[in-house]
Amino acid sequence: MSLRTLPLLFINLGGEMLYILDQRLRAQNIPPDKAKKAGWTDQDRKRVMNDIITTMFNKKFMEELFKPQELYSKKALRTVFDRLAHASIMRLNQASMDKLYDLMTMAFKYQVLLCPRPRDILLVTFNHMDAIKDFIRDSPSILNQVDETFRQLIDMYTCLPSGEFQLIRQTLLIFFQDMHIRVSIFLKDKVQNSNGRFVLPTSGPVPWGTEEPGLIRIFNYKGEEVKRVQFQNGGSYISPLREGSYDLFGDRVLKLGTNMYSVSRSVETHMSGTLKSSASHTKENVAPNPLAKEELNLLAQLMGGLELKKTSGSDHSFRLNLFNDDEEEENAALLRPEELSYKVISIQANEDQERNKELSRIMGAFQSEESCVQSTSKGDDLLALMDGL
Amino acid sequence: MMYRKEKSIQMKSSASALYNNLSVLPITEKNLTYFSVVHGNTVNMVSASADGLNFSHRQLQSKEGSVTVSSSLIMQASWCALPSRVLLVLTSQKGIQMYESDGSIMVYWHALDALETPPAQAVFARGIAPAGGQYICVGTSSGLVLVFNIPAKGTNITLAEVLAEHREPITDIASETCTDKDGAADLVTADDSGALCVWKCGEEFKLLSKISAYGVSCSSVKLWDGVVAAAYGTGQIRVYDAVTGALSVELDAHARWVYTLDIAPQSGKLLSGAEDSFIQIWQLSRSDSGTIEVEHRHSECVTDTQICGARFCDPQGATFAVTGYDLAEIIRYVQI
Incomplete structure (x- = not known):
């Protein structure tokens, strides 16, 4: 459907990811004197936010993202966000990453569904962009980078007719179709029903x-x-109400896409009922997808623009838990139903090793120190890397 | 006028948010009703017995011809009832598929040419209607209306004419549904800018009137008894005289984008469904002086559902069915 959907999907999901990470990093923050014991400091939080935002708005990456194209599969997009979440010194385990991604996707699904006019998806995006700029307001160089994308969004989208926005909205709604994960912050706010459907x-x-x-x-x-x-x-x-501003600065009027988390609502970010909702999940392409490799090449092109900061030896990395404690996190990993797992992108990499060399090279750049895989065959290397996601 | 909710029909998968995402075909001789609803790259077909107790399901995929690349998303599925035969037409990002009415055999495939389109422009077909007794018309994202000549039997379907009057993607196409009226207008086509074209069918299709755009998409259109009813993204419905294109009635009908319209041919009842979760039922009529009038008759809220398809299930409009985004059921209502 609309070939202009991917930038909006990526930026809004990224915005939601940053809201959640910021809230969790703040909630688990501890005064400096005890910071050593806790493992990270307020400085670390700022660094994580800066690193992820820098990576997210990387110039080459944005160039690829803004090229007209179809949306990726859910799994491919999840892979991009796995990488993005690990663009700094923070590490998330599988259960926390799953939960983070569920929260991001349900939040943006809600915003797409509820936005009053299809064009208002742009205001939702601008709310996320405004908030992202606020996260890095002390770093002029990153701010410039984000503003560049902001201008690109304005150039590309503000002139589009209403029918094209409806097509974008319909494309996004197909992407989010059949996801009915219940999120406690939505249930508490009475904007989501116990069956996972949103209240209109x-x-x-x-x-x-x-x-x-x-x-x-x-x-x-x-x-x-x-x-x-x-x-x-x-x-x-x-x-x-009056119409929101579609300029670089201004009052968006619309509240969808602003930060709904706060430190005082810290315990409310956990998910409930993923298990019960599993029946309403449709399985996504269980059969081998002939497109997988083609898509992966596109993905590689896209991610070729993503430069990761390697953590140097003196740096410490730390783990972020999206659950209340480690035990809850472990349980969540065990209880997560198979069909809700985003885990593996399966590719028959061995079939065409030549073709995958470029991809492996690019993917190689994403290896963090912990996940470094030694292997003689580049094809195998790639598979192992992807499996390790 | 009151309607009662009947037992819903479960589908194999949920409805996508697409305009006019429900087609209904009554099979009177077998006492069955067929329903079709699009889900991503699949069409859900359900045949339901009149007593509402027996259902059978079939799913059609958009696997086009010999093309082995990804299956494309389907934009619309609709039955076209011609005097000689009934075909099920599917439109997707790749092209147009025509099936026998039960979905068993594909009789025709027309590929869309992506090369003609500017790179950032999505390619798809959307808007399906039978016309003039022997044609099926299908719209495209480049604004063309393709007119296919349908033989009484067999697969010798040919592209007879291409109507190039629209500049924006076609959203919906409708043919005259009032059978006892031998009116001048046979067909109406709508596009994303809100422009409407009214046509007379024949060896060559003739443009009768053009109703100019008014800045927002026309998502659904119907033609009945010389009257055009058109629904827009502003939540409005406008009713025009088909031949002159003159505005007769303007309805501030819905609070959100309207997704679907239907008219019951024997009674002139008009049905509208929108993202605001409401179904509204109206009565179209002509006064003695010939003025077209519309009265509001009924409101039905389908709670927490953005309606994407709604159709009357009988020619009188005593029953109707509704689908909504993310909903894996067809909700039915009966007049009491």
């Missing part, structure tokens, strides 16, 4: 450019209005 309000302001439903106007053949009749539409809508 039938009251409040109508979207900008829309009339409140309830009026029938009849015209004669000369085009003169001859009759007006009111009707009960079943909802209780009010007139629209």
Whole structure:
């Protein structure tokens, strides 16, 4: 469908990821005198945020991202975010990464579904961009980098007609279709039902450019209005708020896409009922996908732009837990149903080793010290790397 | 006028958020009703017995011809009932597939040419309607309307004409559904800019009127008794005289983007469904002076569901069915 969807998907999911990481890093933060024991400091949090944002908005990476293209499979995109989350000194284990990704995707699904007009997806994106800029407000060089992407978004999207935005929205909704993971922050806020479906309000302001439903106007053949009749539409809508700003700076008006987490809501970021919701998950391409390799090459091209900072010997890396404690994290890993696992991108790498050399080279650049895999065959090396994700 | 919710029909997978994502075909001789709903690259087909007790399912994939690359997403599936035969037409990112009505045999495949399209432009076909007794019309993302000549039997389907009046992607196509009316207008085509074209079918299709764009997509359109009903992204429905293109009625109908319209041919009941989770039912009529009028008759809220498809299931409009994004069921309503 729309070939302009990928940048919005990536930036908004990335924005949600940063909200969650920031909140978890703050919630688990400890005064400097005890920092050594805890393992990380406020400095570390800033470094993680800076590193991830720098990687996310890498110039070459953004160039690839903004090329017109179809969306990737869920697994391929998950691979990109696994890499991105590990672009700094912070490490997440499988269970925490799964949970992080579930939270990100459900949050953006909610925003796409609820945005009043298809065009408002752009305001959701700008809310994320504004927040990202705030995270790195003390680092002028990163700020420039983010602003460059911001301008690119404005150039590419603000002039698009409403039909193209609807196509983008429909493409995103197909991507998120059948995901009904229940998120406690949404359940608490009563915006998600216990069956995993989001609550759609039938009251409040109508979207900008829309009339409140309830009026029938009849015209004669000369085009003169001859009759007006009111009707009960079943909802209780009010007139629209003003339109949000599509400029680099400005009031977006729309709240979707702003940071819904805060330190005081720290315990609310955990997920509930993943197991119960498993029945409503459709399995994604269990059969071998002939596209996998083609897609992987695209992915490699995309990620070729992602430069990872290698942690030098003197640096320490630390682990972030998305759960309340280690035990809960371990349990989550054990309880996670098979069909919810994003774990493996399976590729028949051996079939075409030549073709995969470039990919292995690029993927090689992503190896963090811990996951360094020694192997003689580059094809095997790649597979091992991907399996290690 | 009141409707009661009936037992839902379960589908093998959920409905995608696409315009007019429900097609209904009553098979009167067998006392069955066929339903089709698009899910990603699959079409869910369900045949339901009249008593609502027996269902059989079939799923069609968008695996096009000999093309071995990824299966593409389907944009729409709709039955086209011609006097001689009924075909199920699927439109996707790759092209147009035509099947026998039960989905058993593919009788025709038309590939879309991606090369003609600018690189950033999505390629797809969307908008399906039978026309003039022997044609099936299908719209494309480049704004063309392809007119296929359908023989009474067999697979010798040919592209008869290409209508190049639209500049934006086609969103929906509708043919005159009022059978006892030998009106001038046979067909209406709609696009993403909101422009409508009204056509007379024949050896060569003739443009009767062009209703100009008004800045937002027309997502669904219907033609009944010389009246065009068109639904827009602003939540409005506009009713026009088909031949003159004059605006007759404007309805502030929905709070969000309208996804689907239907008209019951024997009663003139109009059905609209939107992202705001409401189904609205209206009555179209002509006054003695010839003015077209619309009255509101009923509201139905399908809680927490962005409606993407809704169709009357009988010519009187006494029953209708609804689908919504992410919902793996077809909800049915019966007039009481």
